[in-house]
Amino acid sequence: MRVALTGTPGTGKTTVADRLDATVVHLNDVVRERGLTERTDEERGTLVVDVDAVADYLDEELGAEAGPVVVESHLAHLFDADQVVVLRCHPAELVERLRTREDAASHDPPKTPEMVSRSAEENAEAEALDVVLAEAVEQHGADAVYEVDTTGRDPDAVAADVRAVLAGDREPSAGTVDFTEWLL
Template identity: 55%
Template sequence: MKLAITGTPGTGKTTAAQLLEPDVVHLNEVIRERGLYTETDDTRDSRVVDFDQTEAWLAEREPTIVESHLAHHFEAERVVVLRCHPEKLRRRLRERGESEASAEENAEAEALDVILVEALDRHADVYEIDTTDQDPSAVATEINRVLADERKPSAGNVDFTDYL
């Protein structure tokens, strides 16, 4: 079974994934290291991903867990969308050096459920986990519950529209 862990940048994907089984692909690192992008977006200080090359790379390896804010764009039997209140998310991003514009853009995307909606458009089994007030080990425990089929799909339970 392949699991995708996704969410807006700053929701805790990488931190939680580091506490899981060793077969976790941190897709952003792979994209950067293997050059699986077509260009860089200097305005956003990011790379424009080559989805076809990235999909081919994933198909060759068939990892169990893929972690990235892009993971929901690829094949997976289950998708975990990590969520975080936009105010806290914005603070986290600023603390790790993101620009004010980038932090605000991501906070608004989180309030608007952008990644959740994208995941639901492509996948049937989507699980939302609110990380706002949880430590990484509690988030990893919830992800393990998804892997063990101890949790039912849940989407639409988290509402951050108060931020808007």
């Protein structure tokens, strides 16, 4: 069983994935290590992923994997999965998380402080507009999508919610989290 653990950057995917008792593929690391990119977006200071190459990698590497495999990335929902867990976070908290964790010099490619600030705001807006959730539902259907709100929550509690999805103890919940008021 393949589970996509996805969400806007800053929602807690990597932190939660590291608390799961499952095989976890940190997709962003795989993309960098294997060079599965098309180019660098100089304006945003980000790599543009080669989606077809990533899909091929996942099919080749995870095709025969036994047990649940969690593919963690803000792009994980774009690929084949049996279930999709979308981590959500209130945009105001998301901006704070991103600005706190983002050290412009630590990026590959490097980002200027202005890029970091603009990225935090863009990600908060995407979160308020349900961009990742909408893509996940479009790709996999509402019956395969589970939203988990991470706002103000301990990562262990969030991981417990994800484990409940993996165990089949939680019903799909696409559309239960709403941050549109942040846009007003």
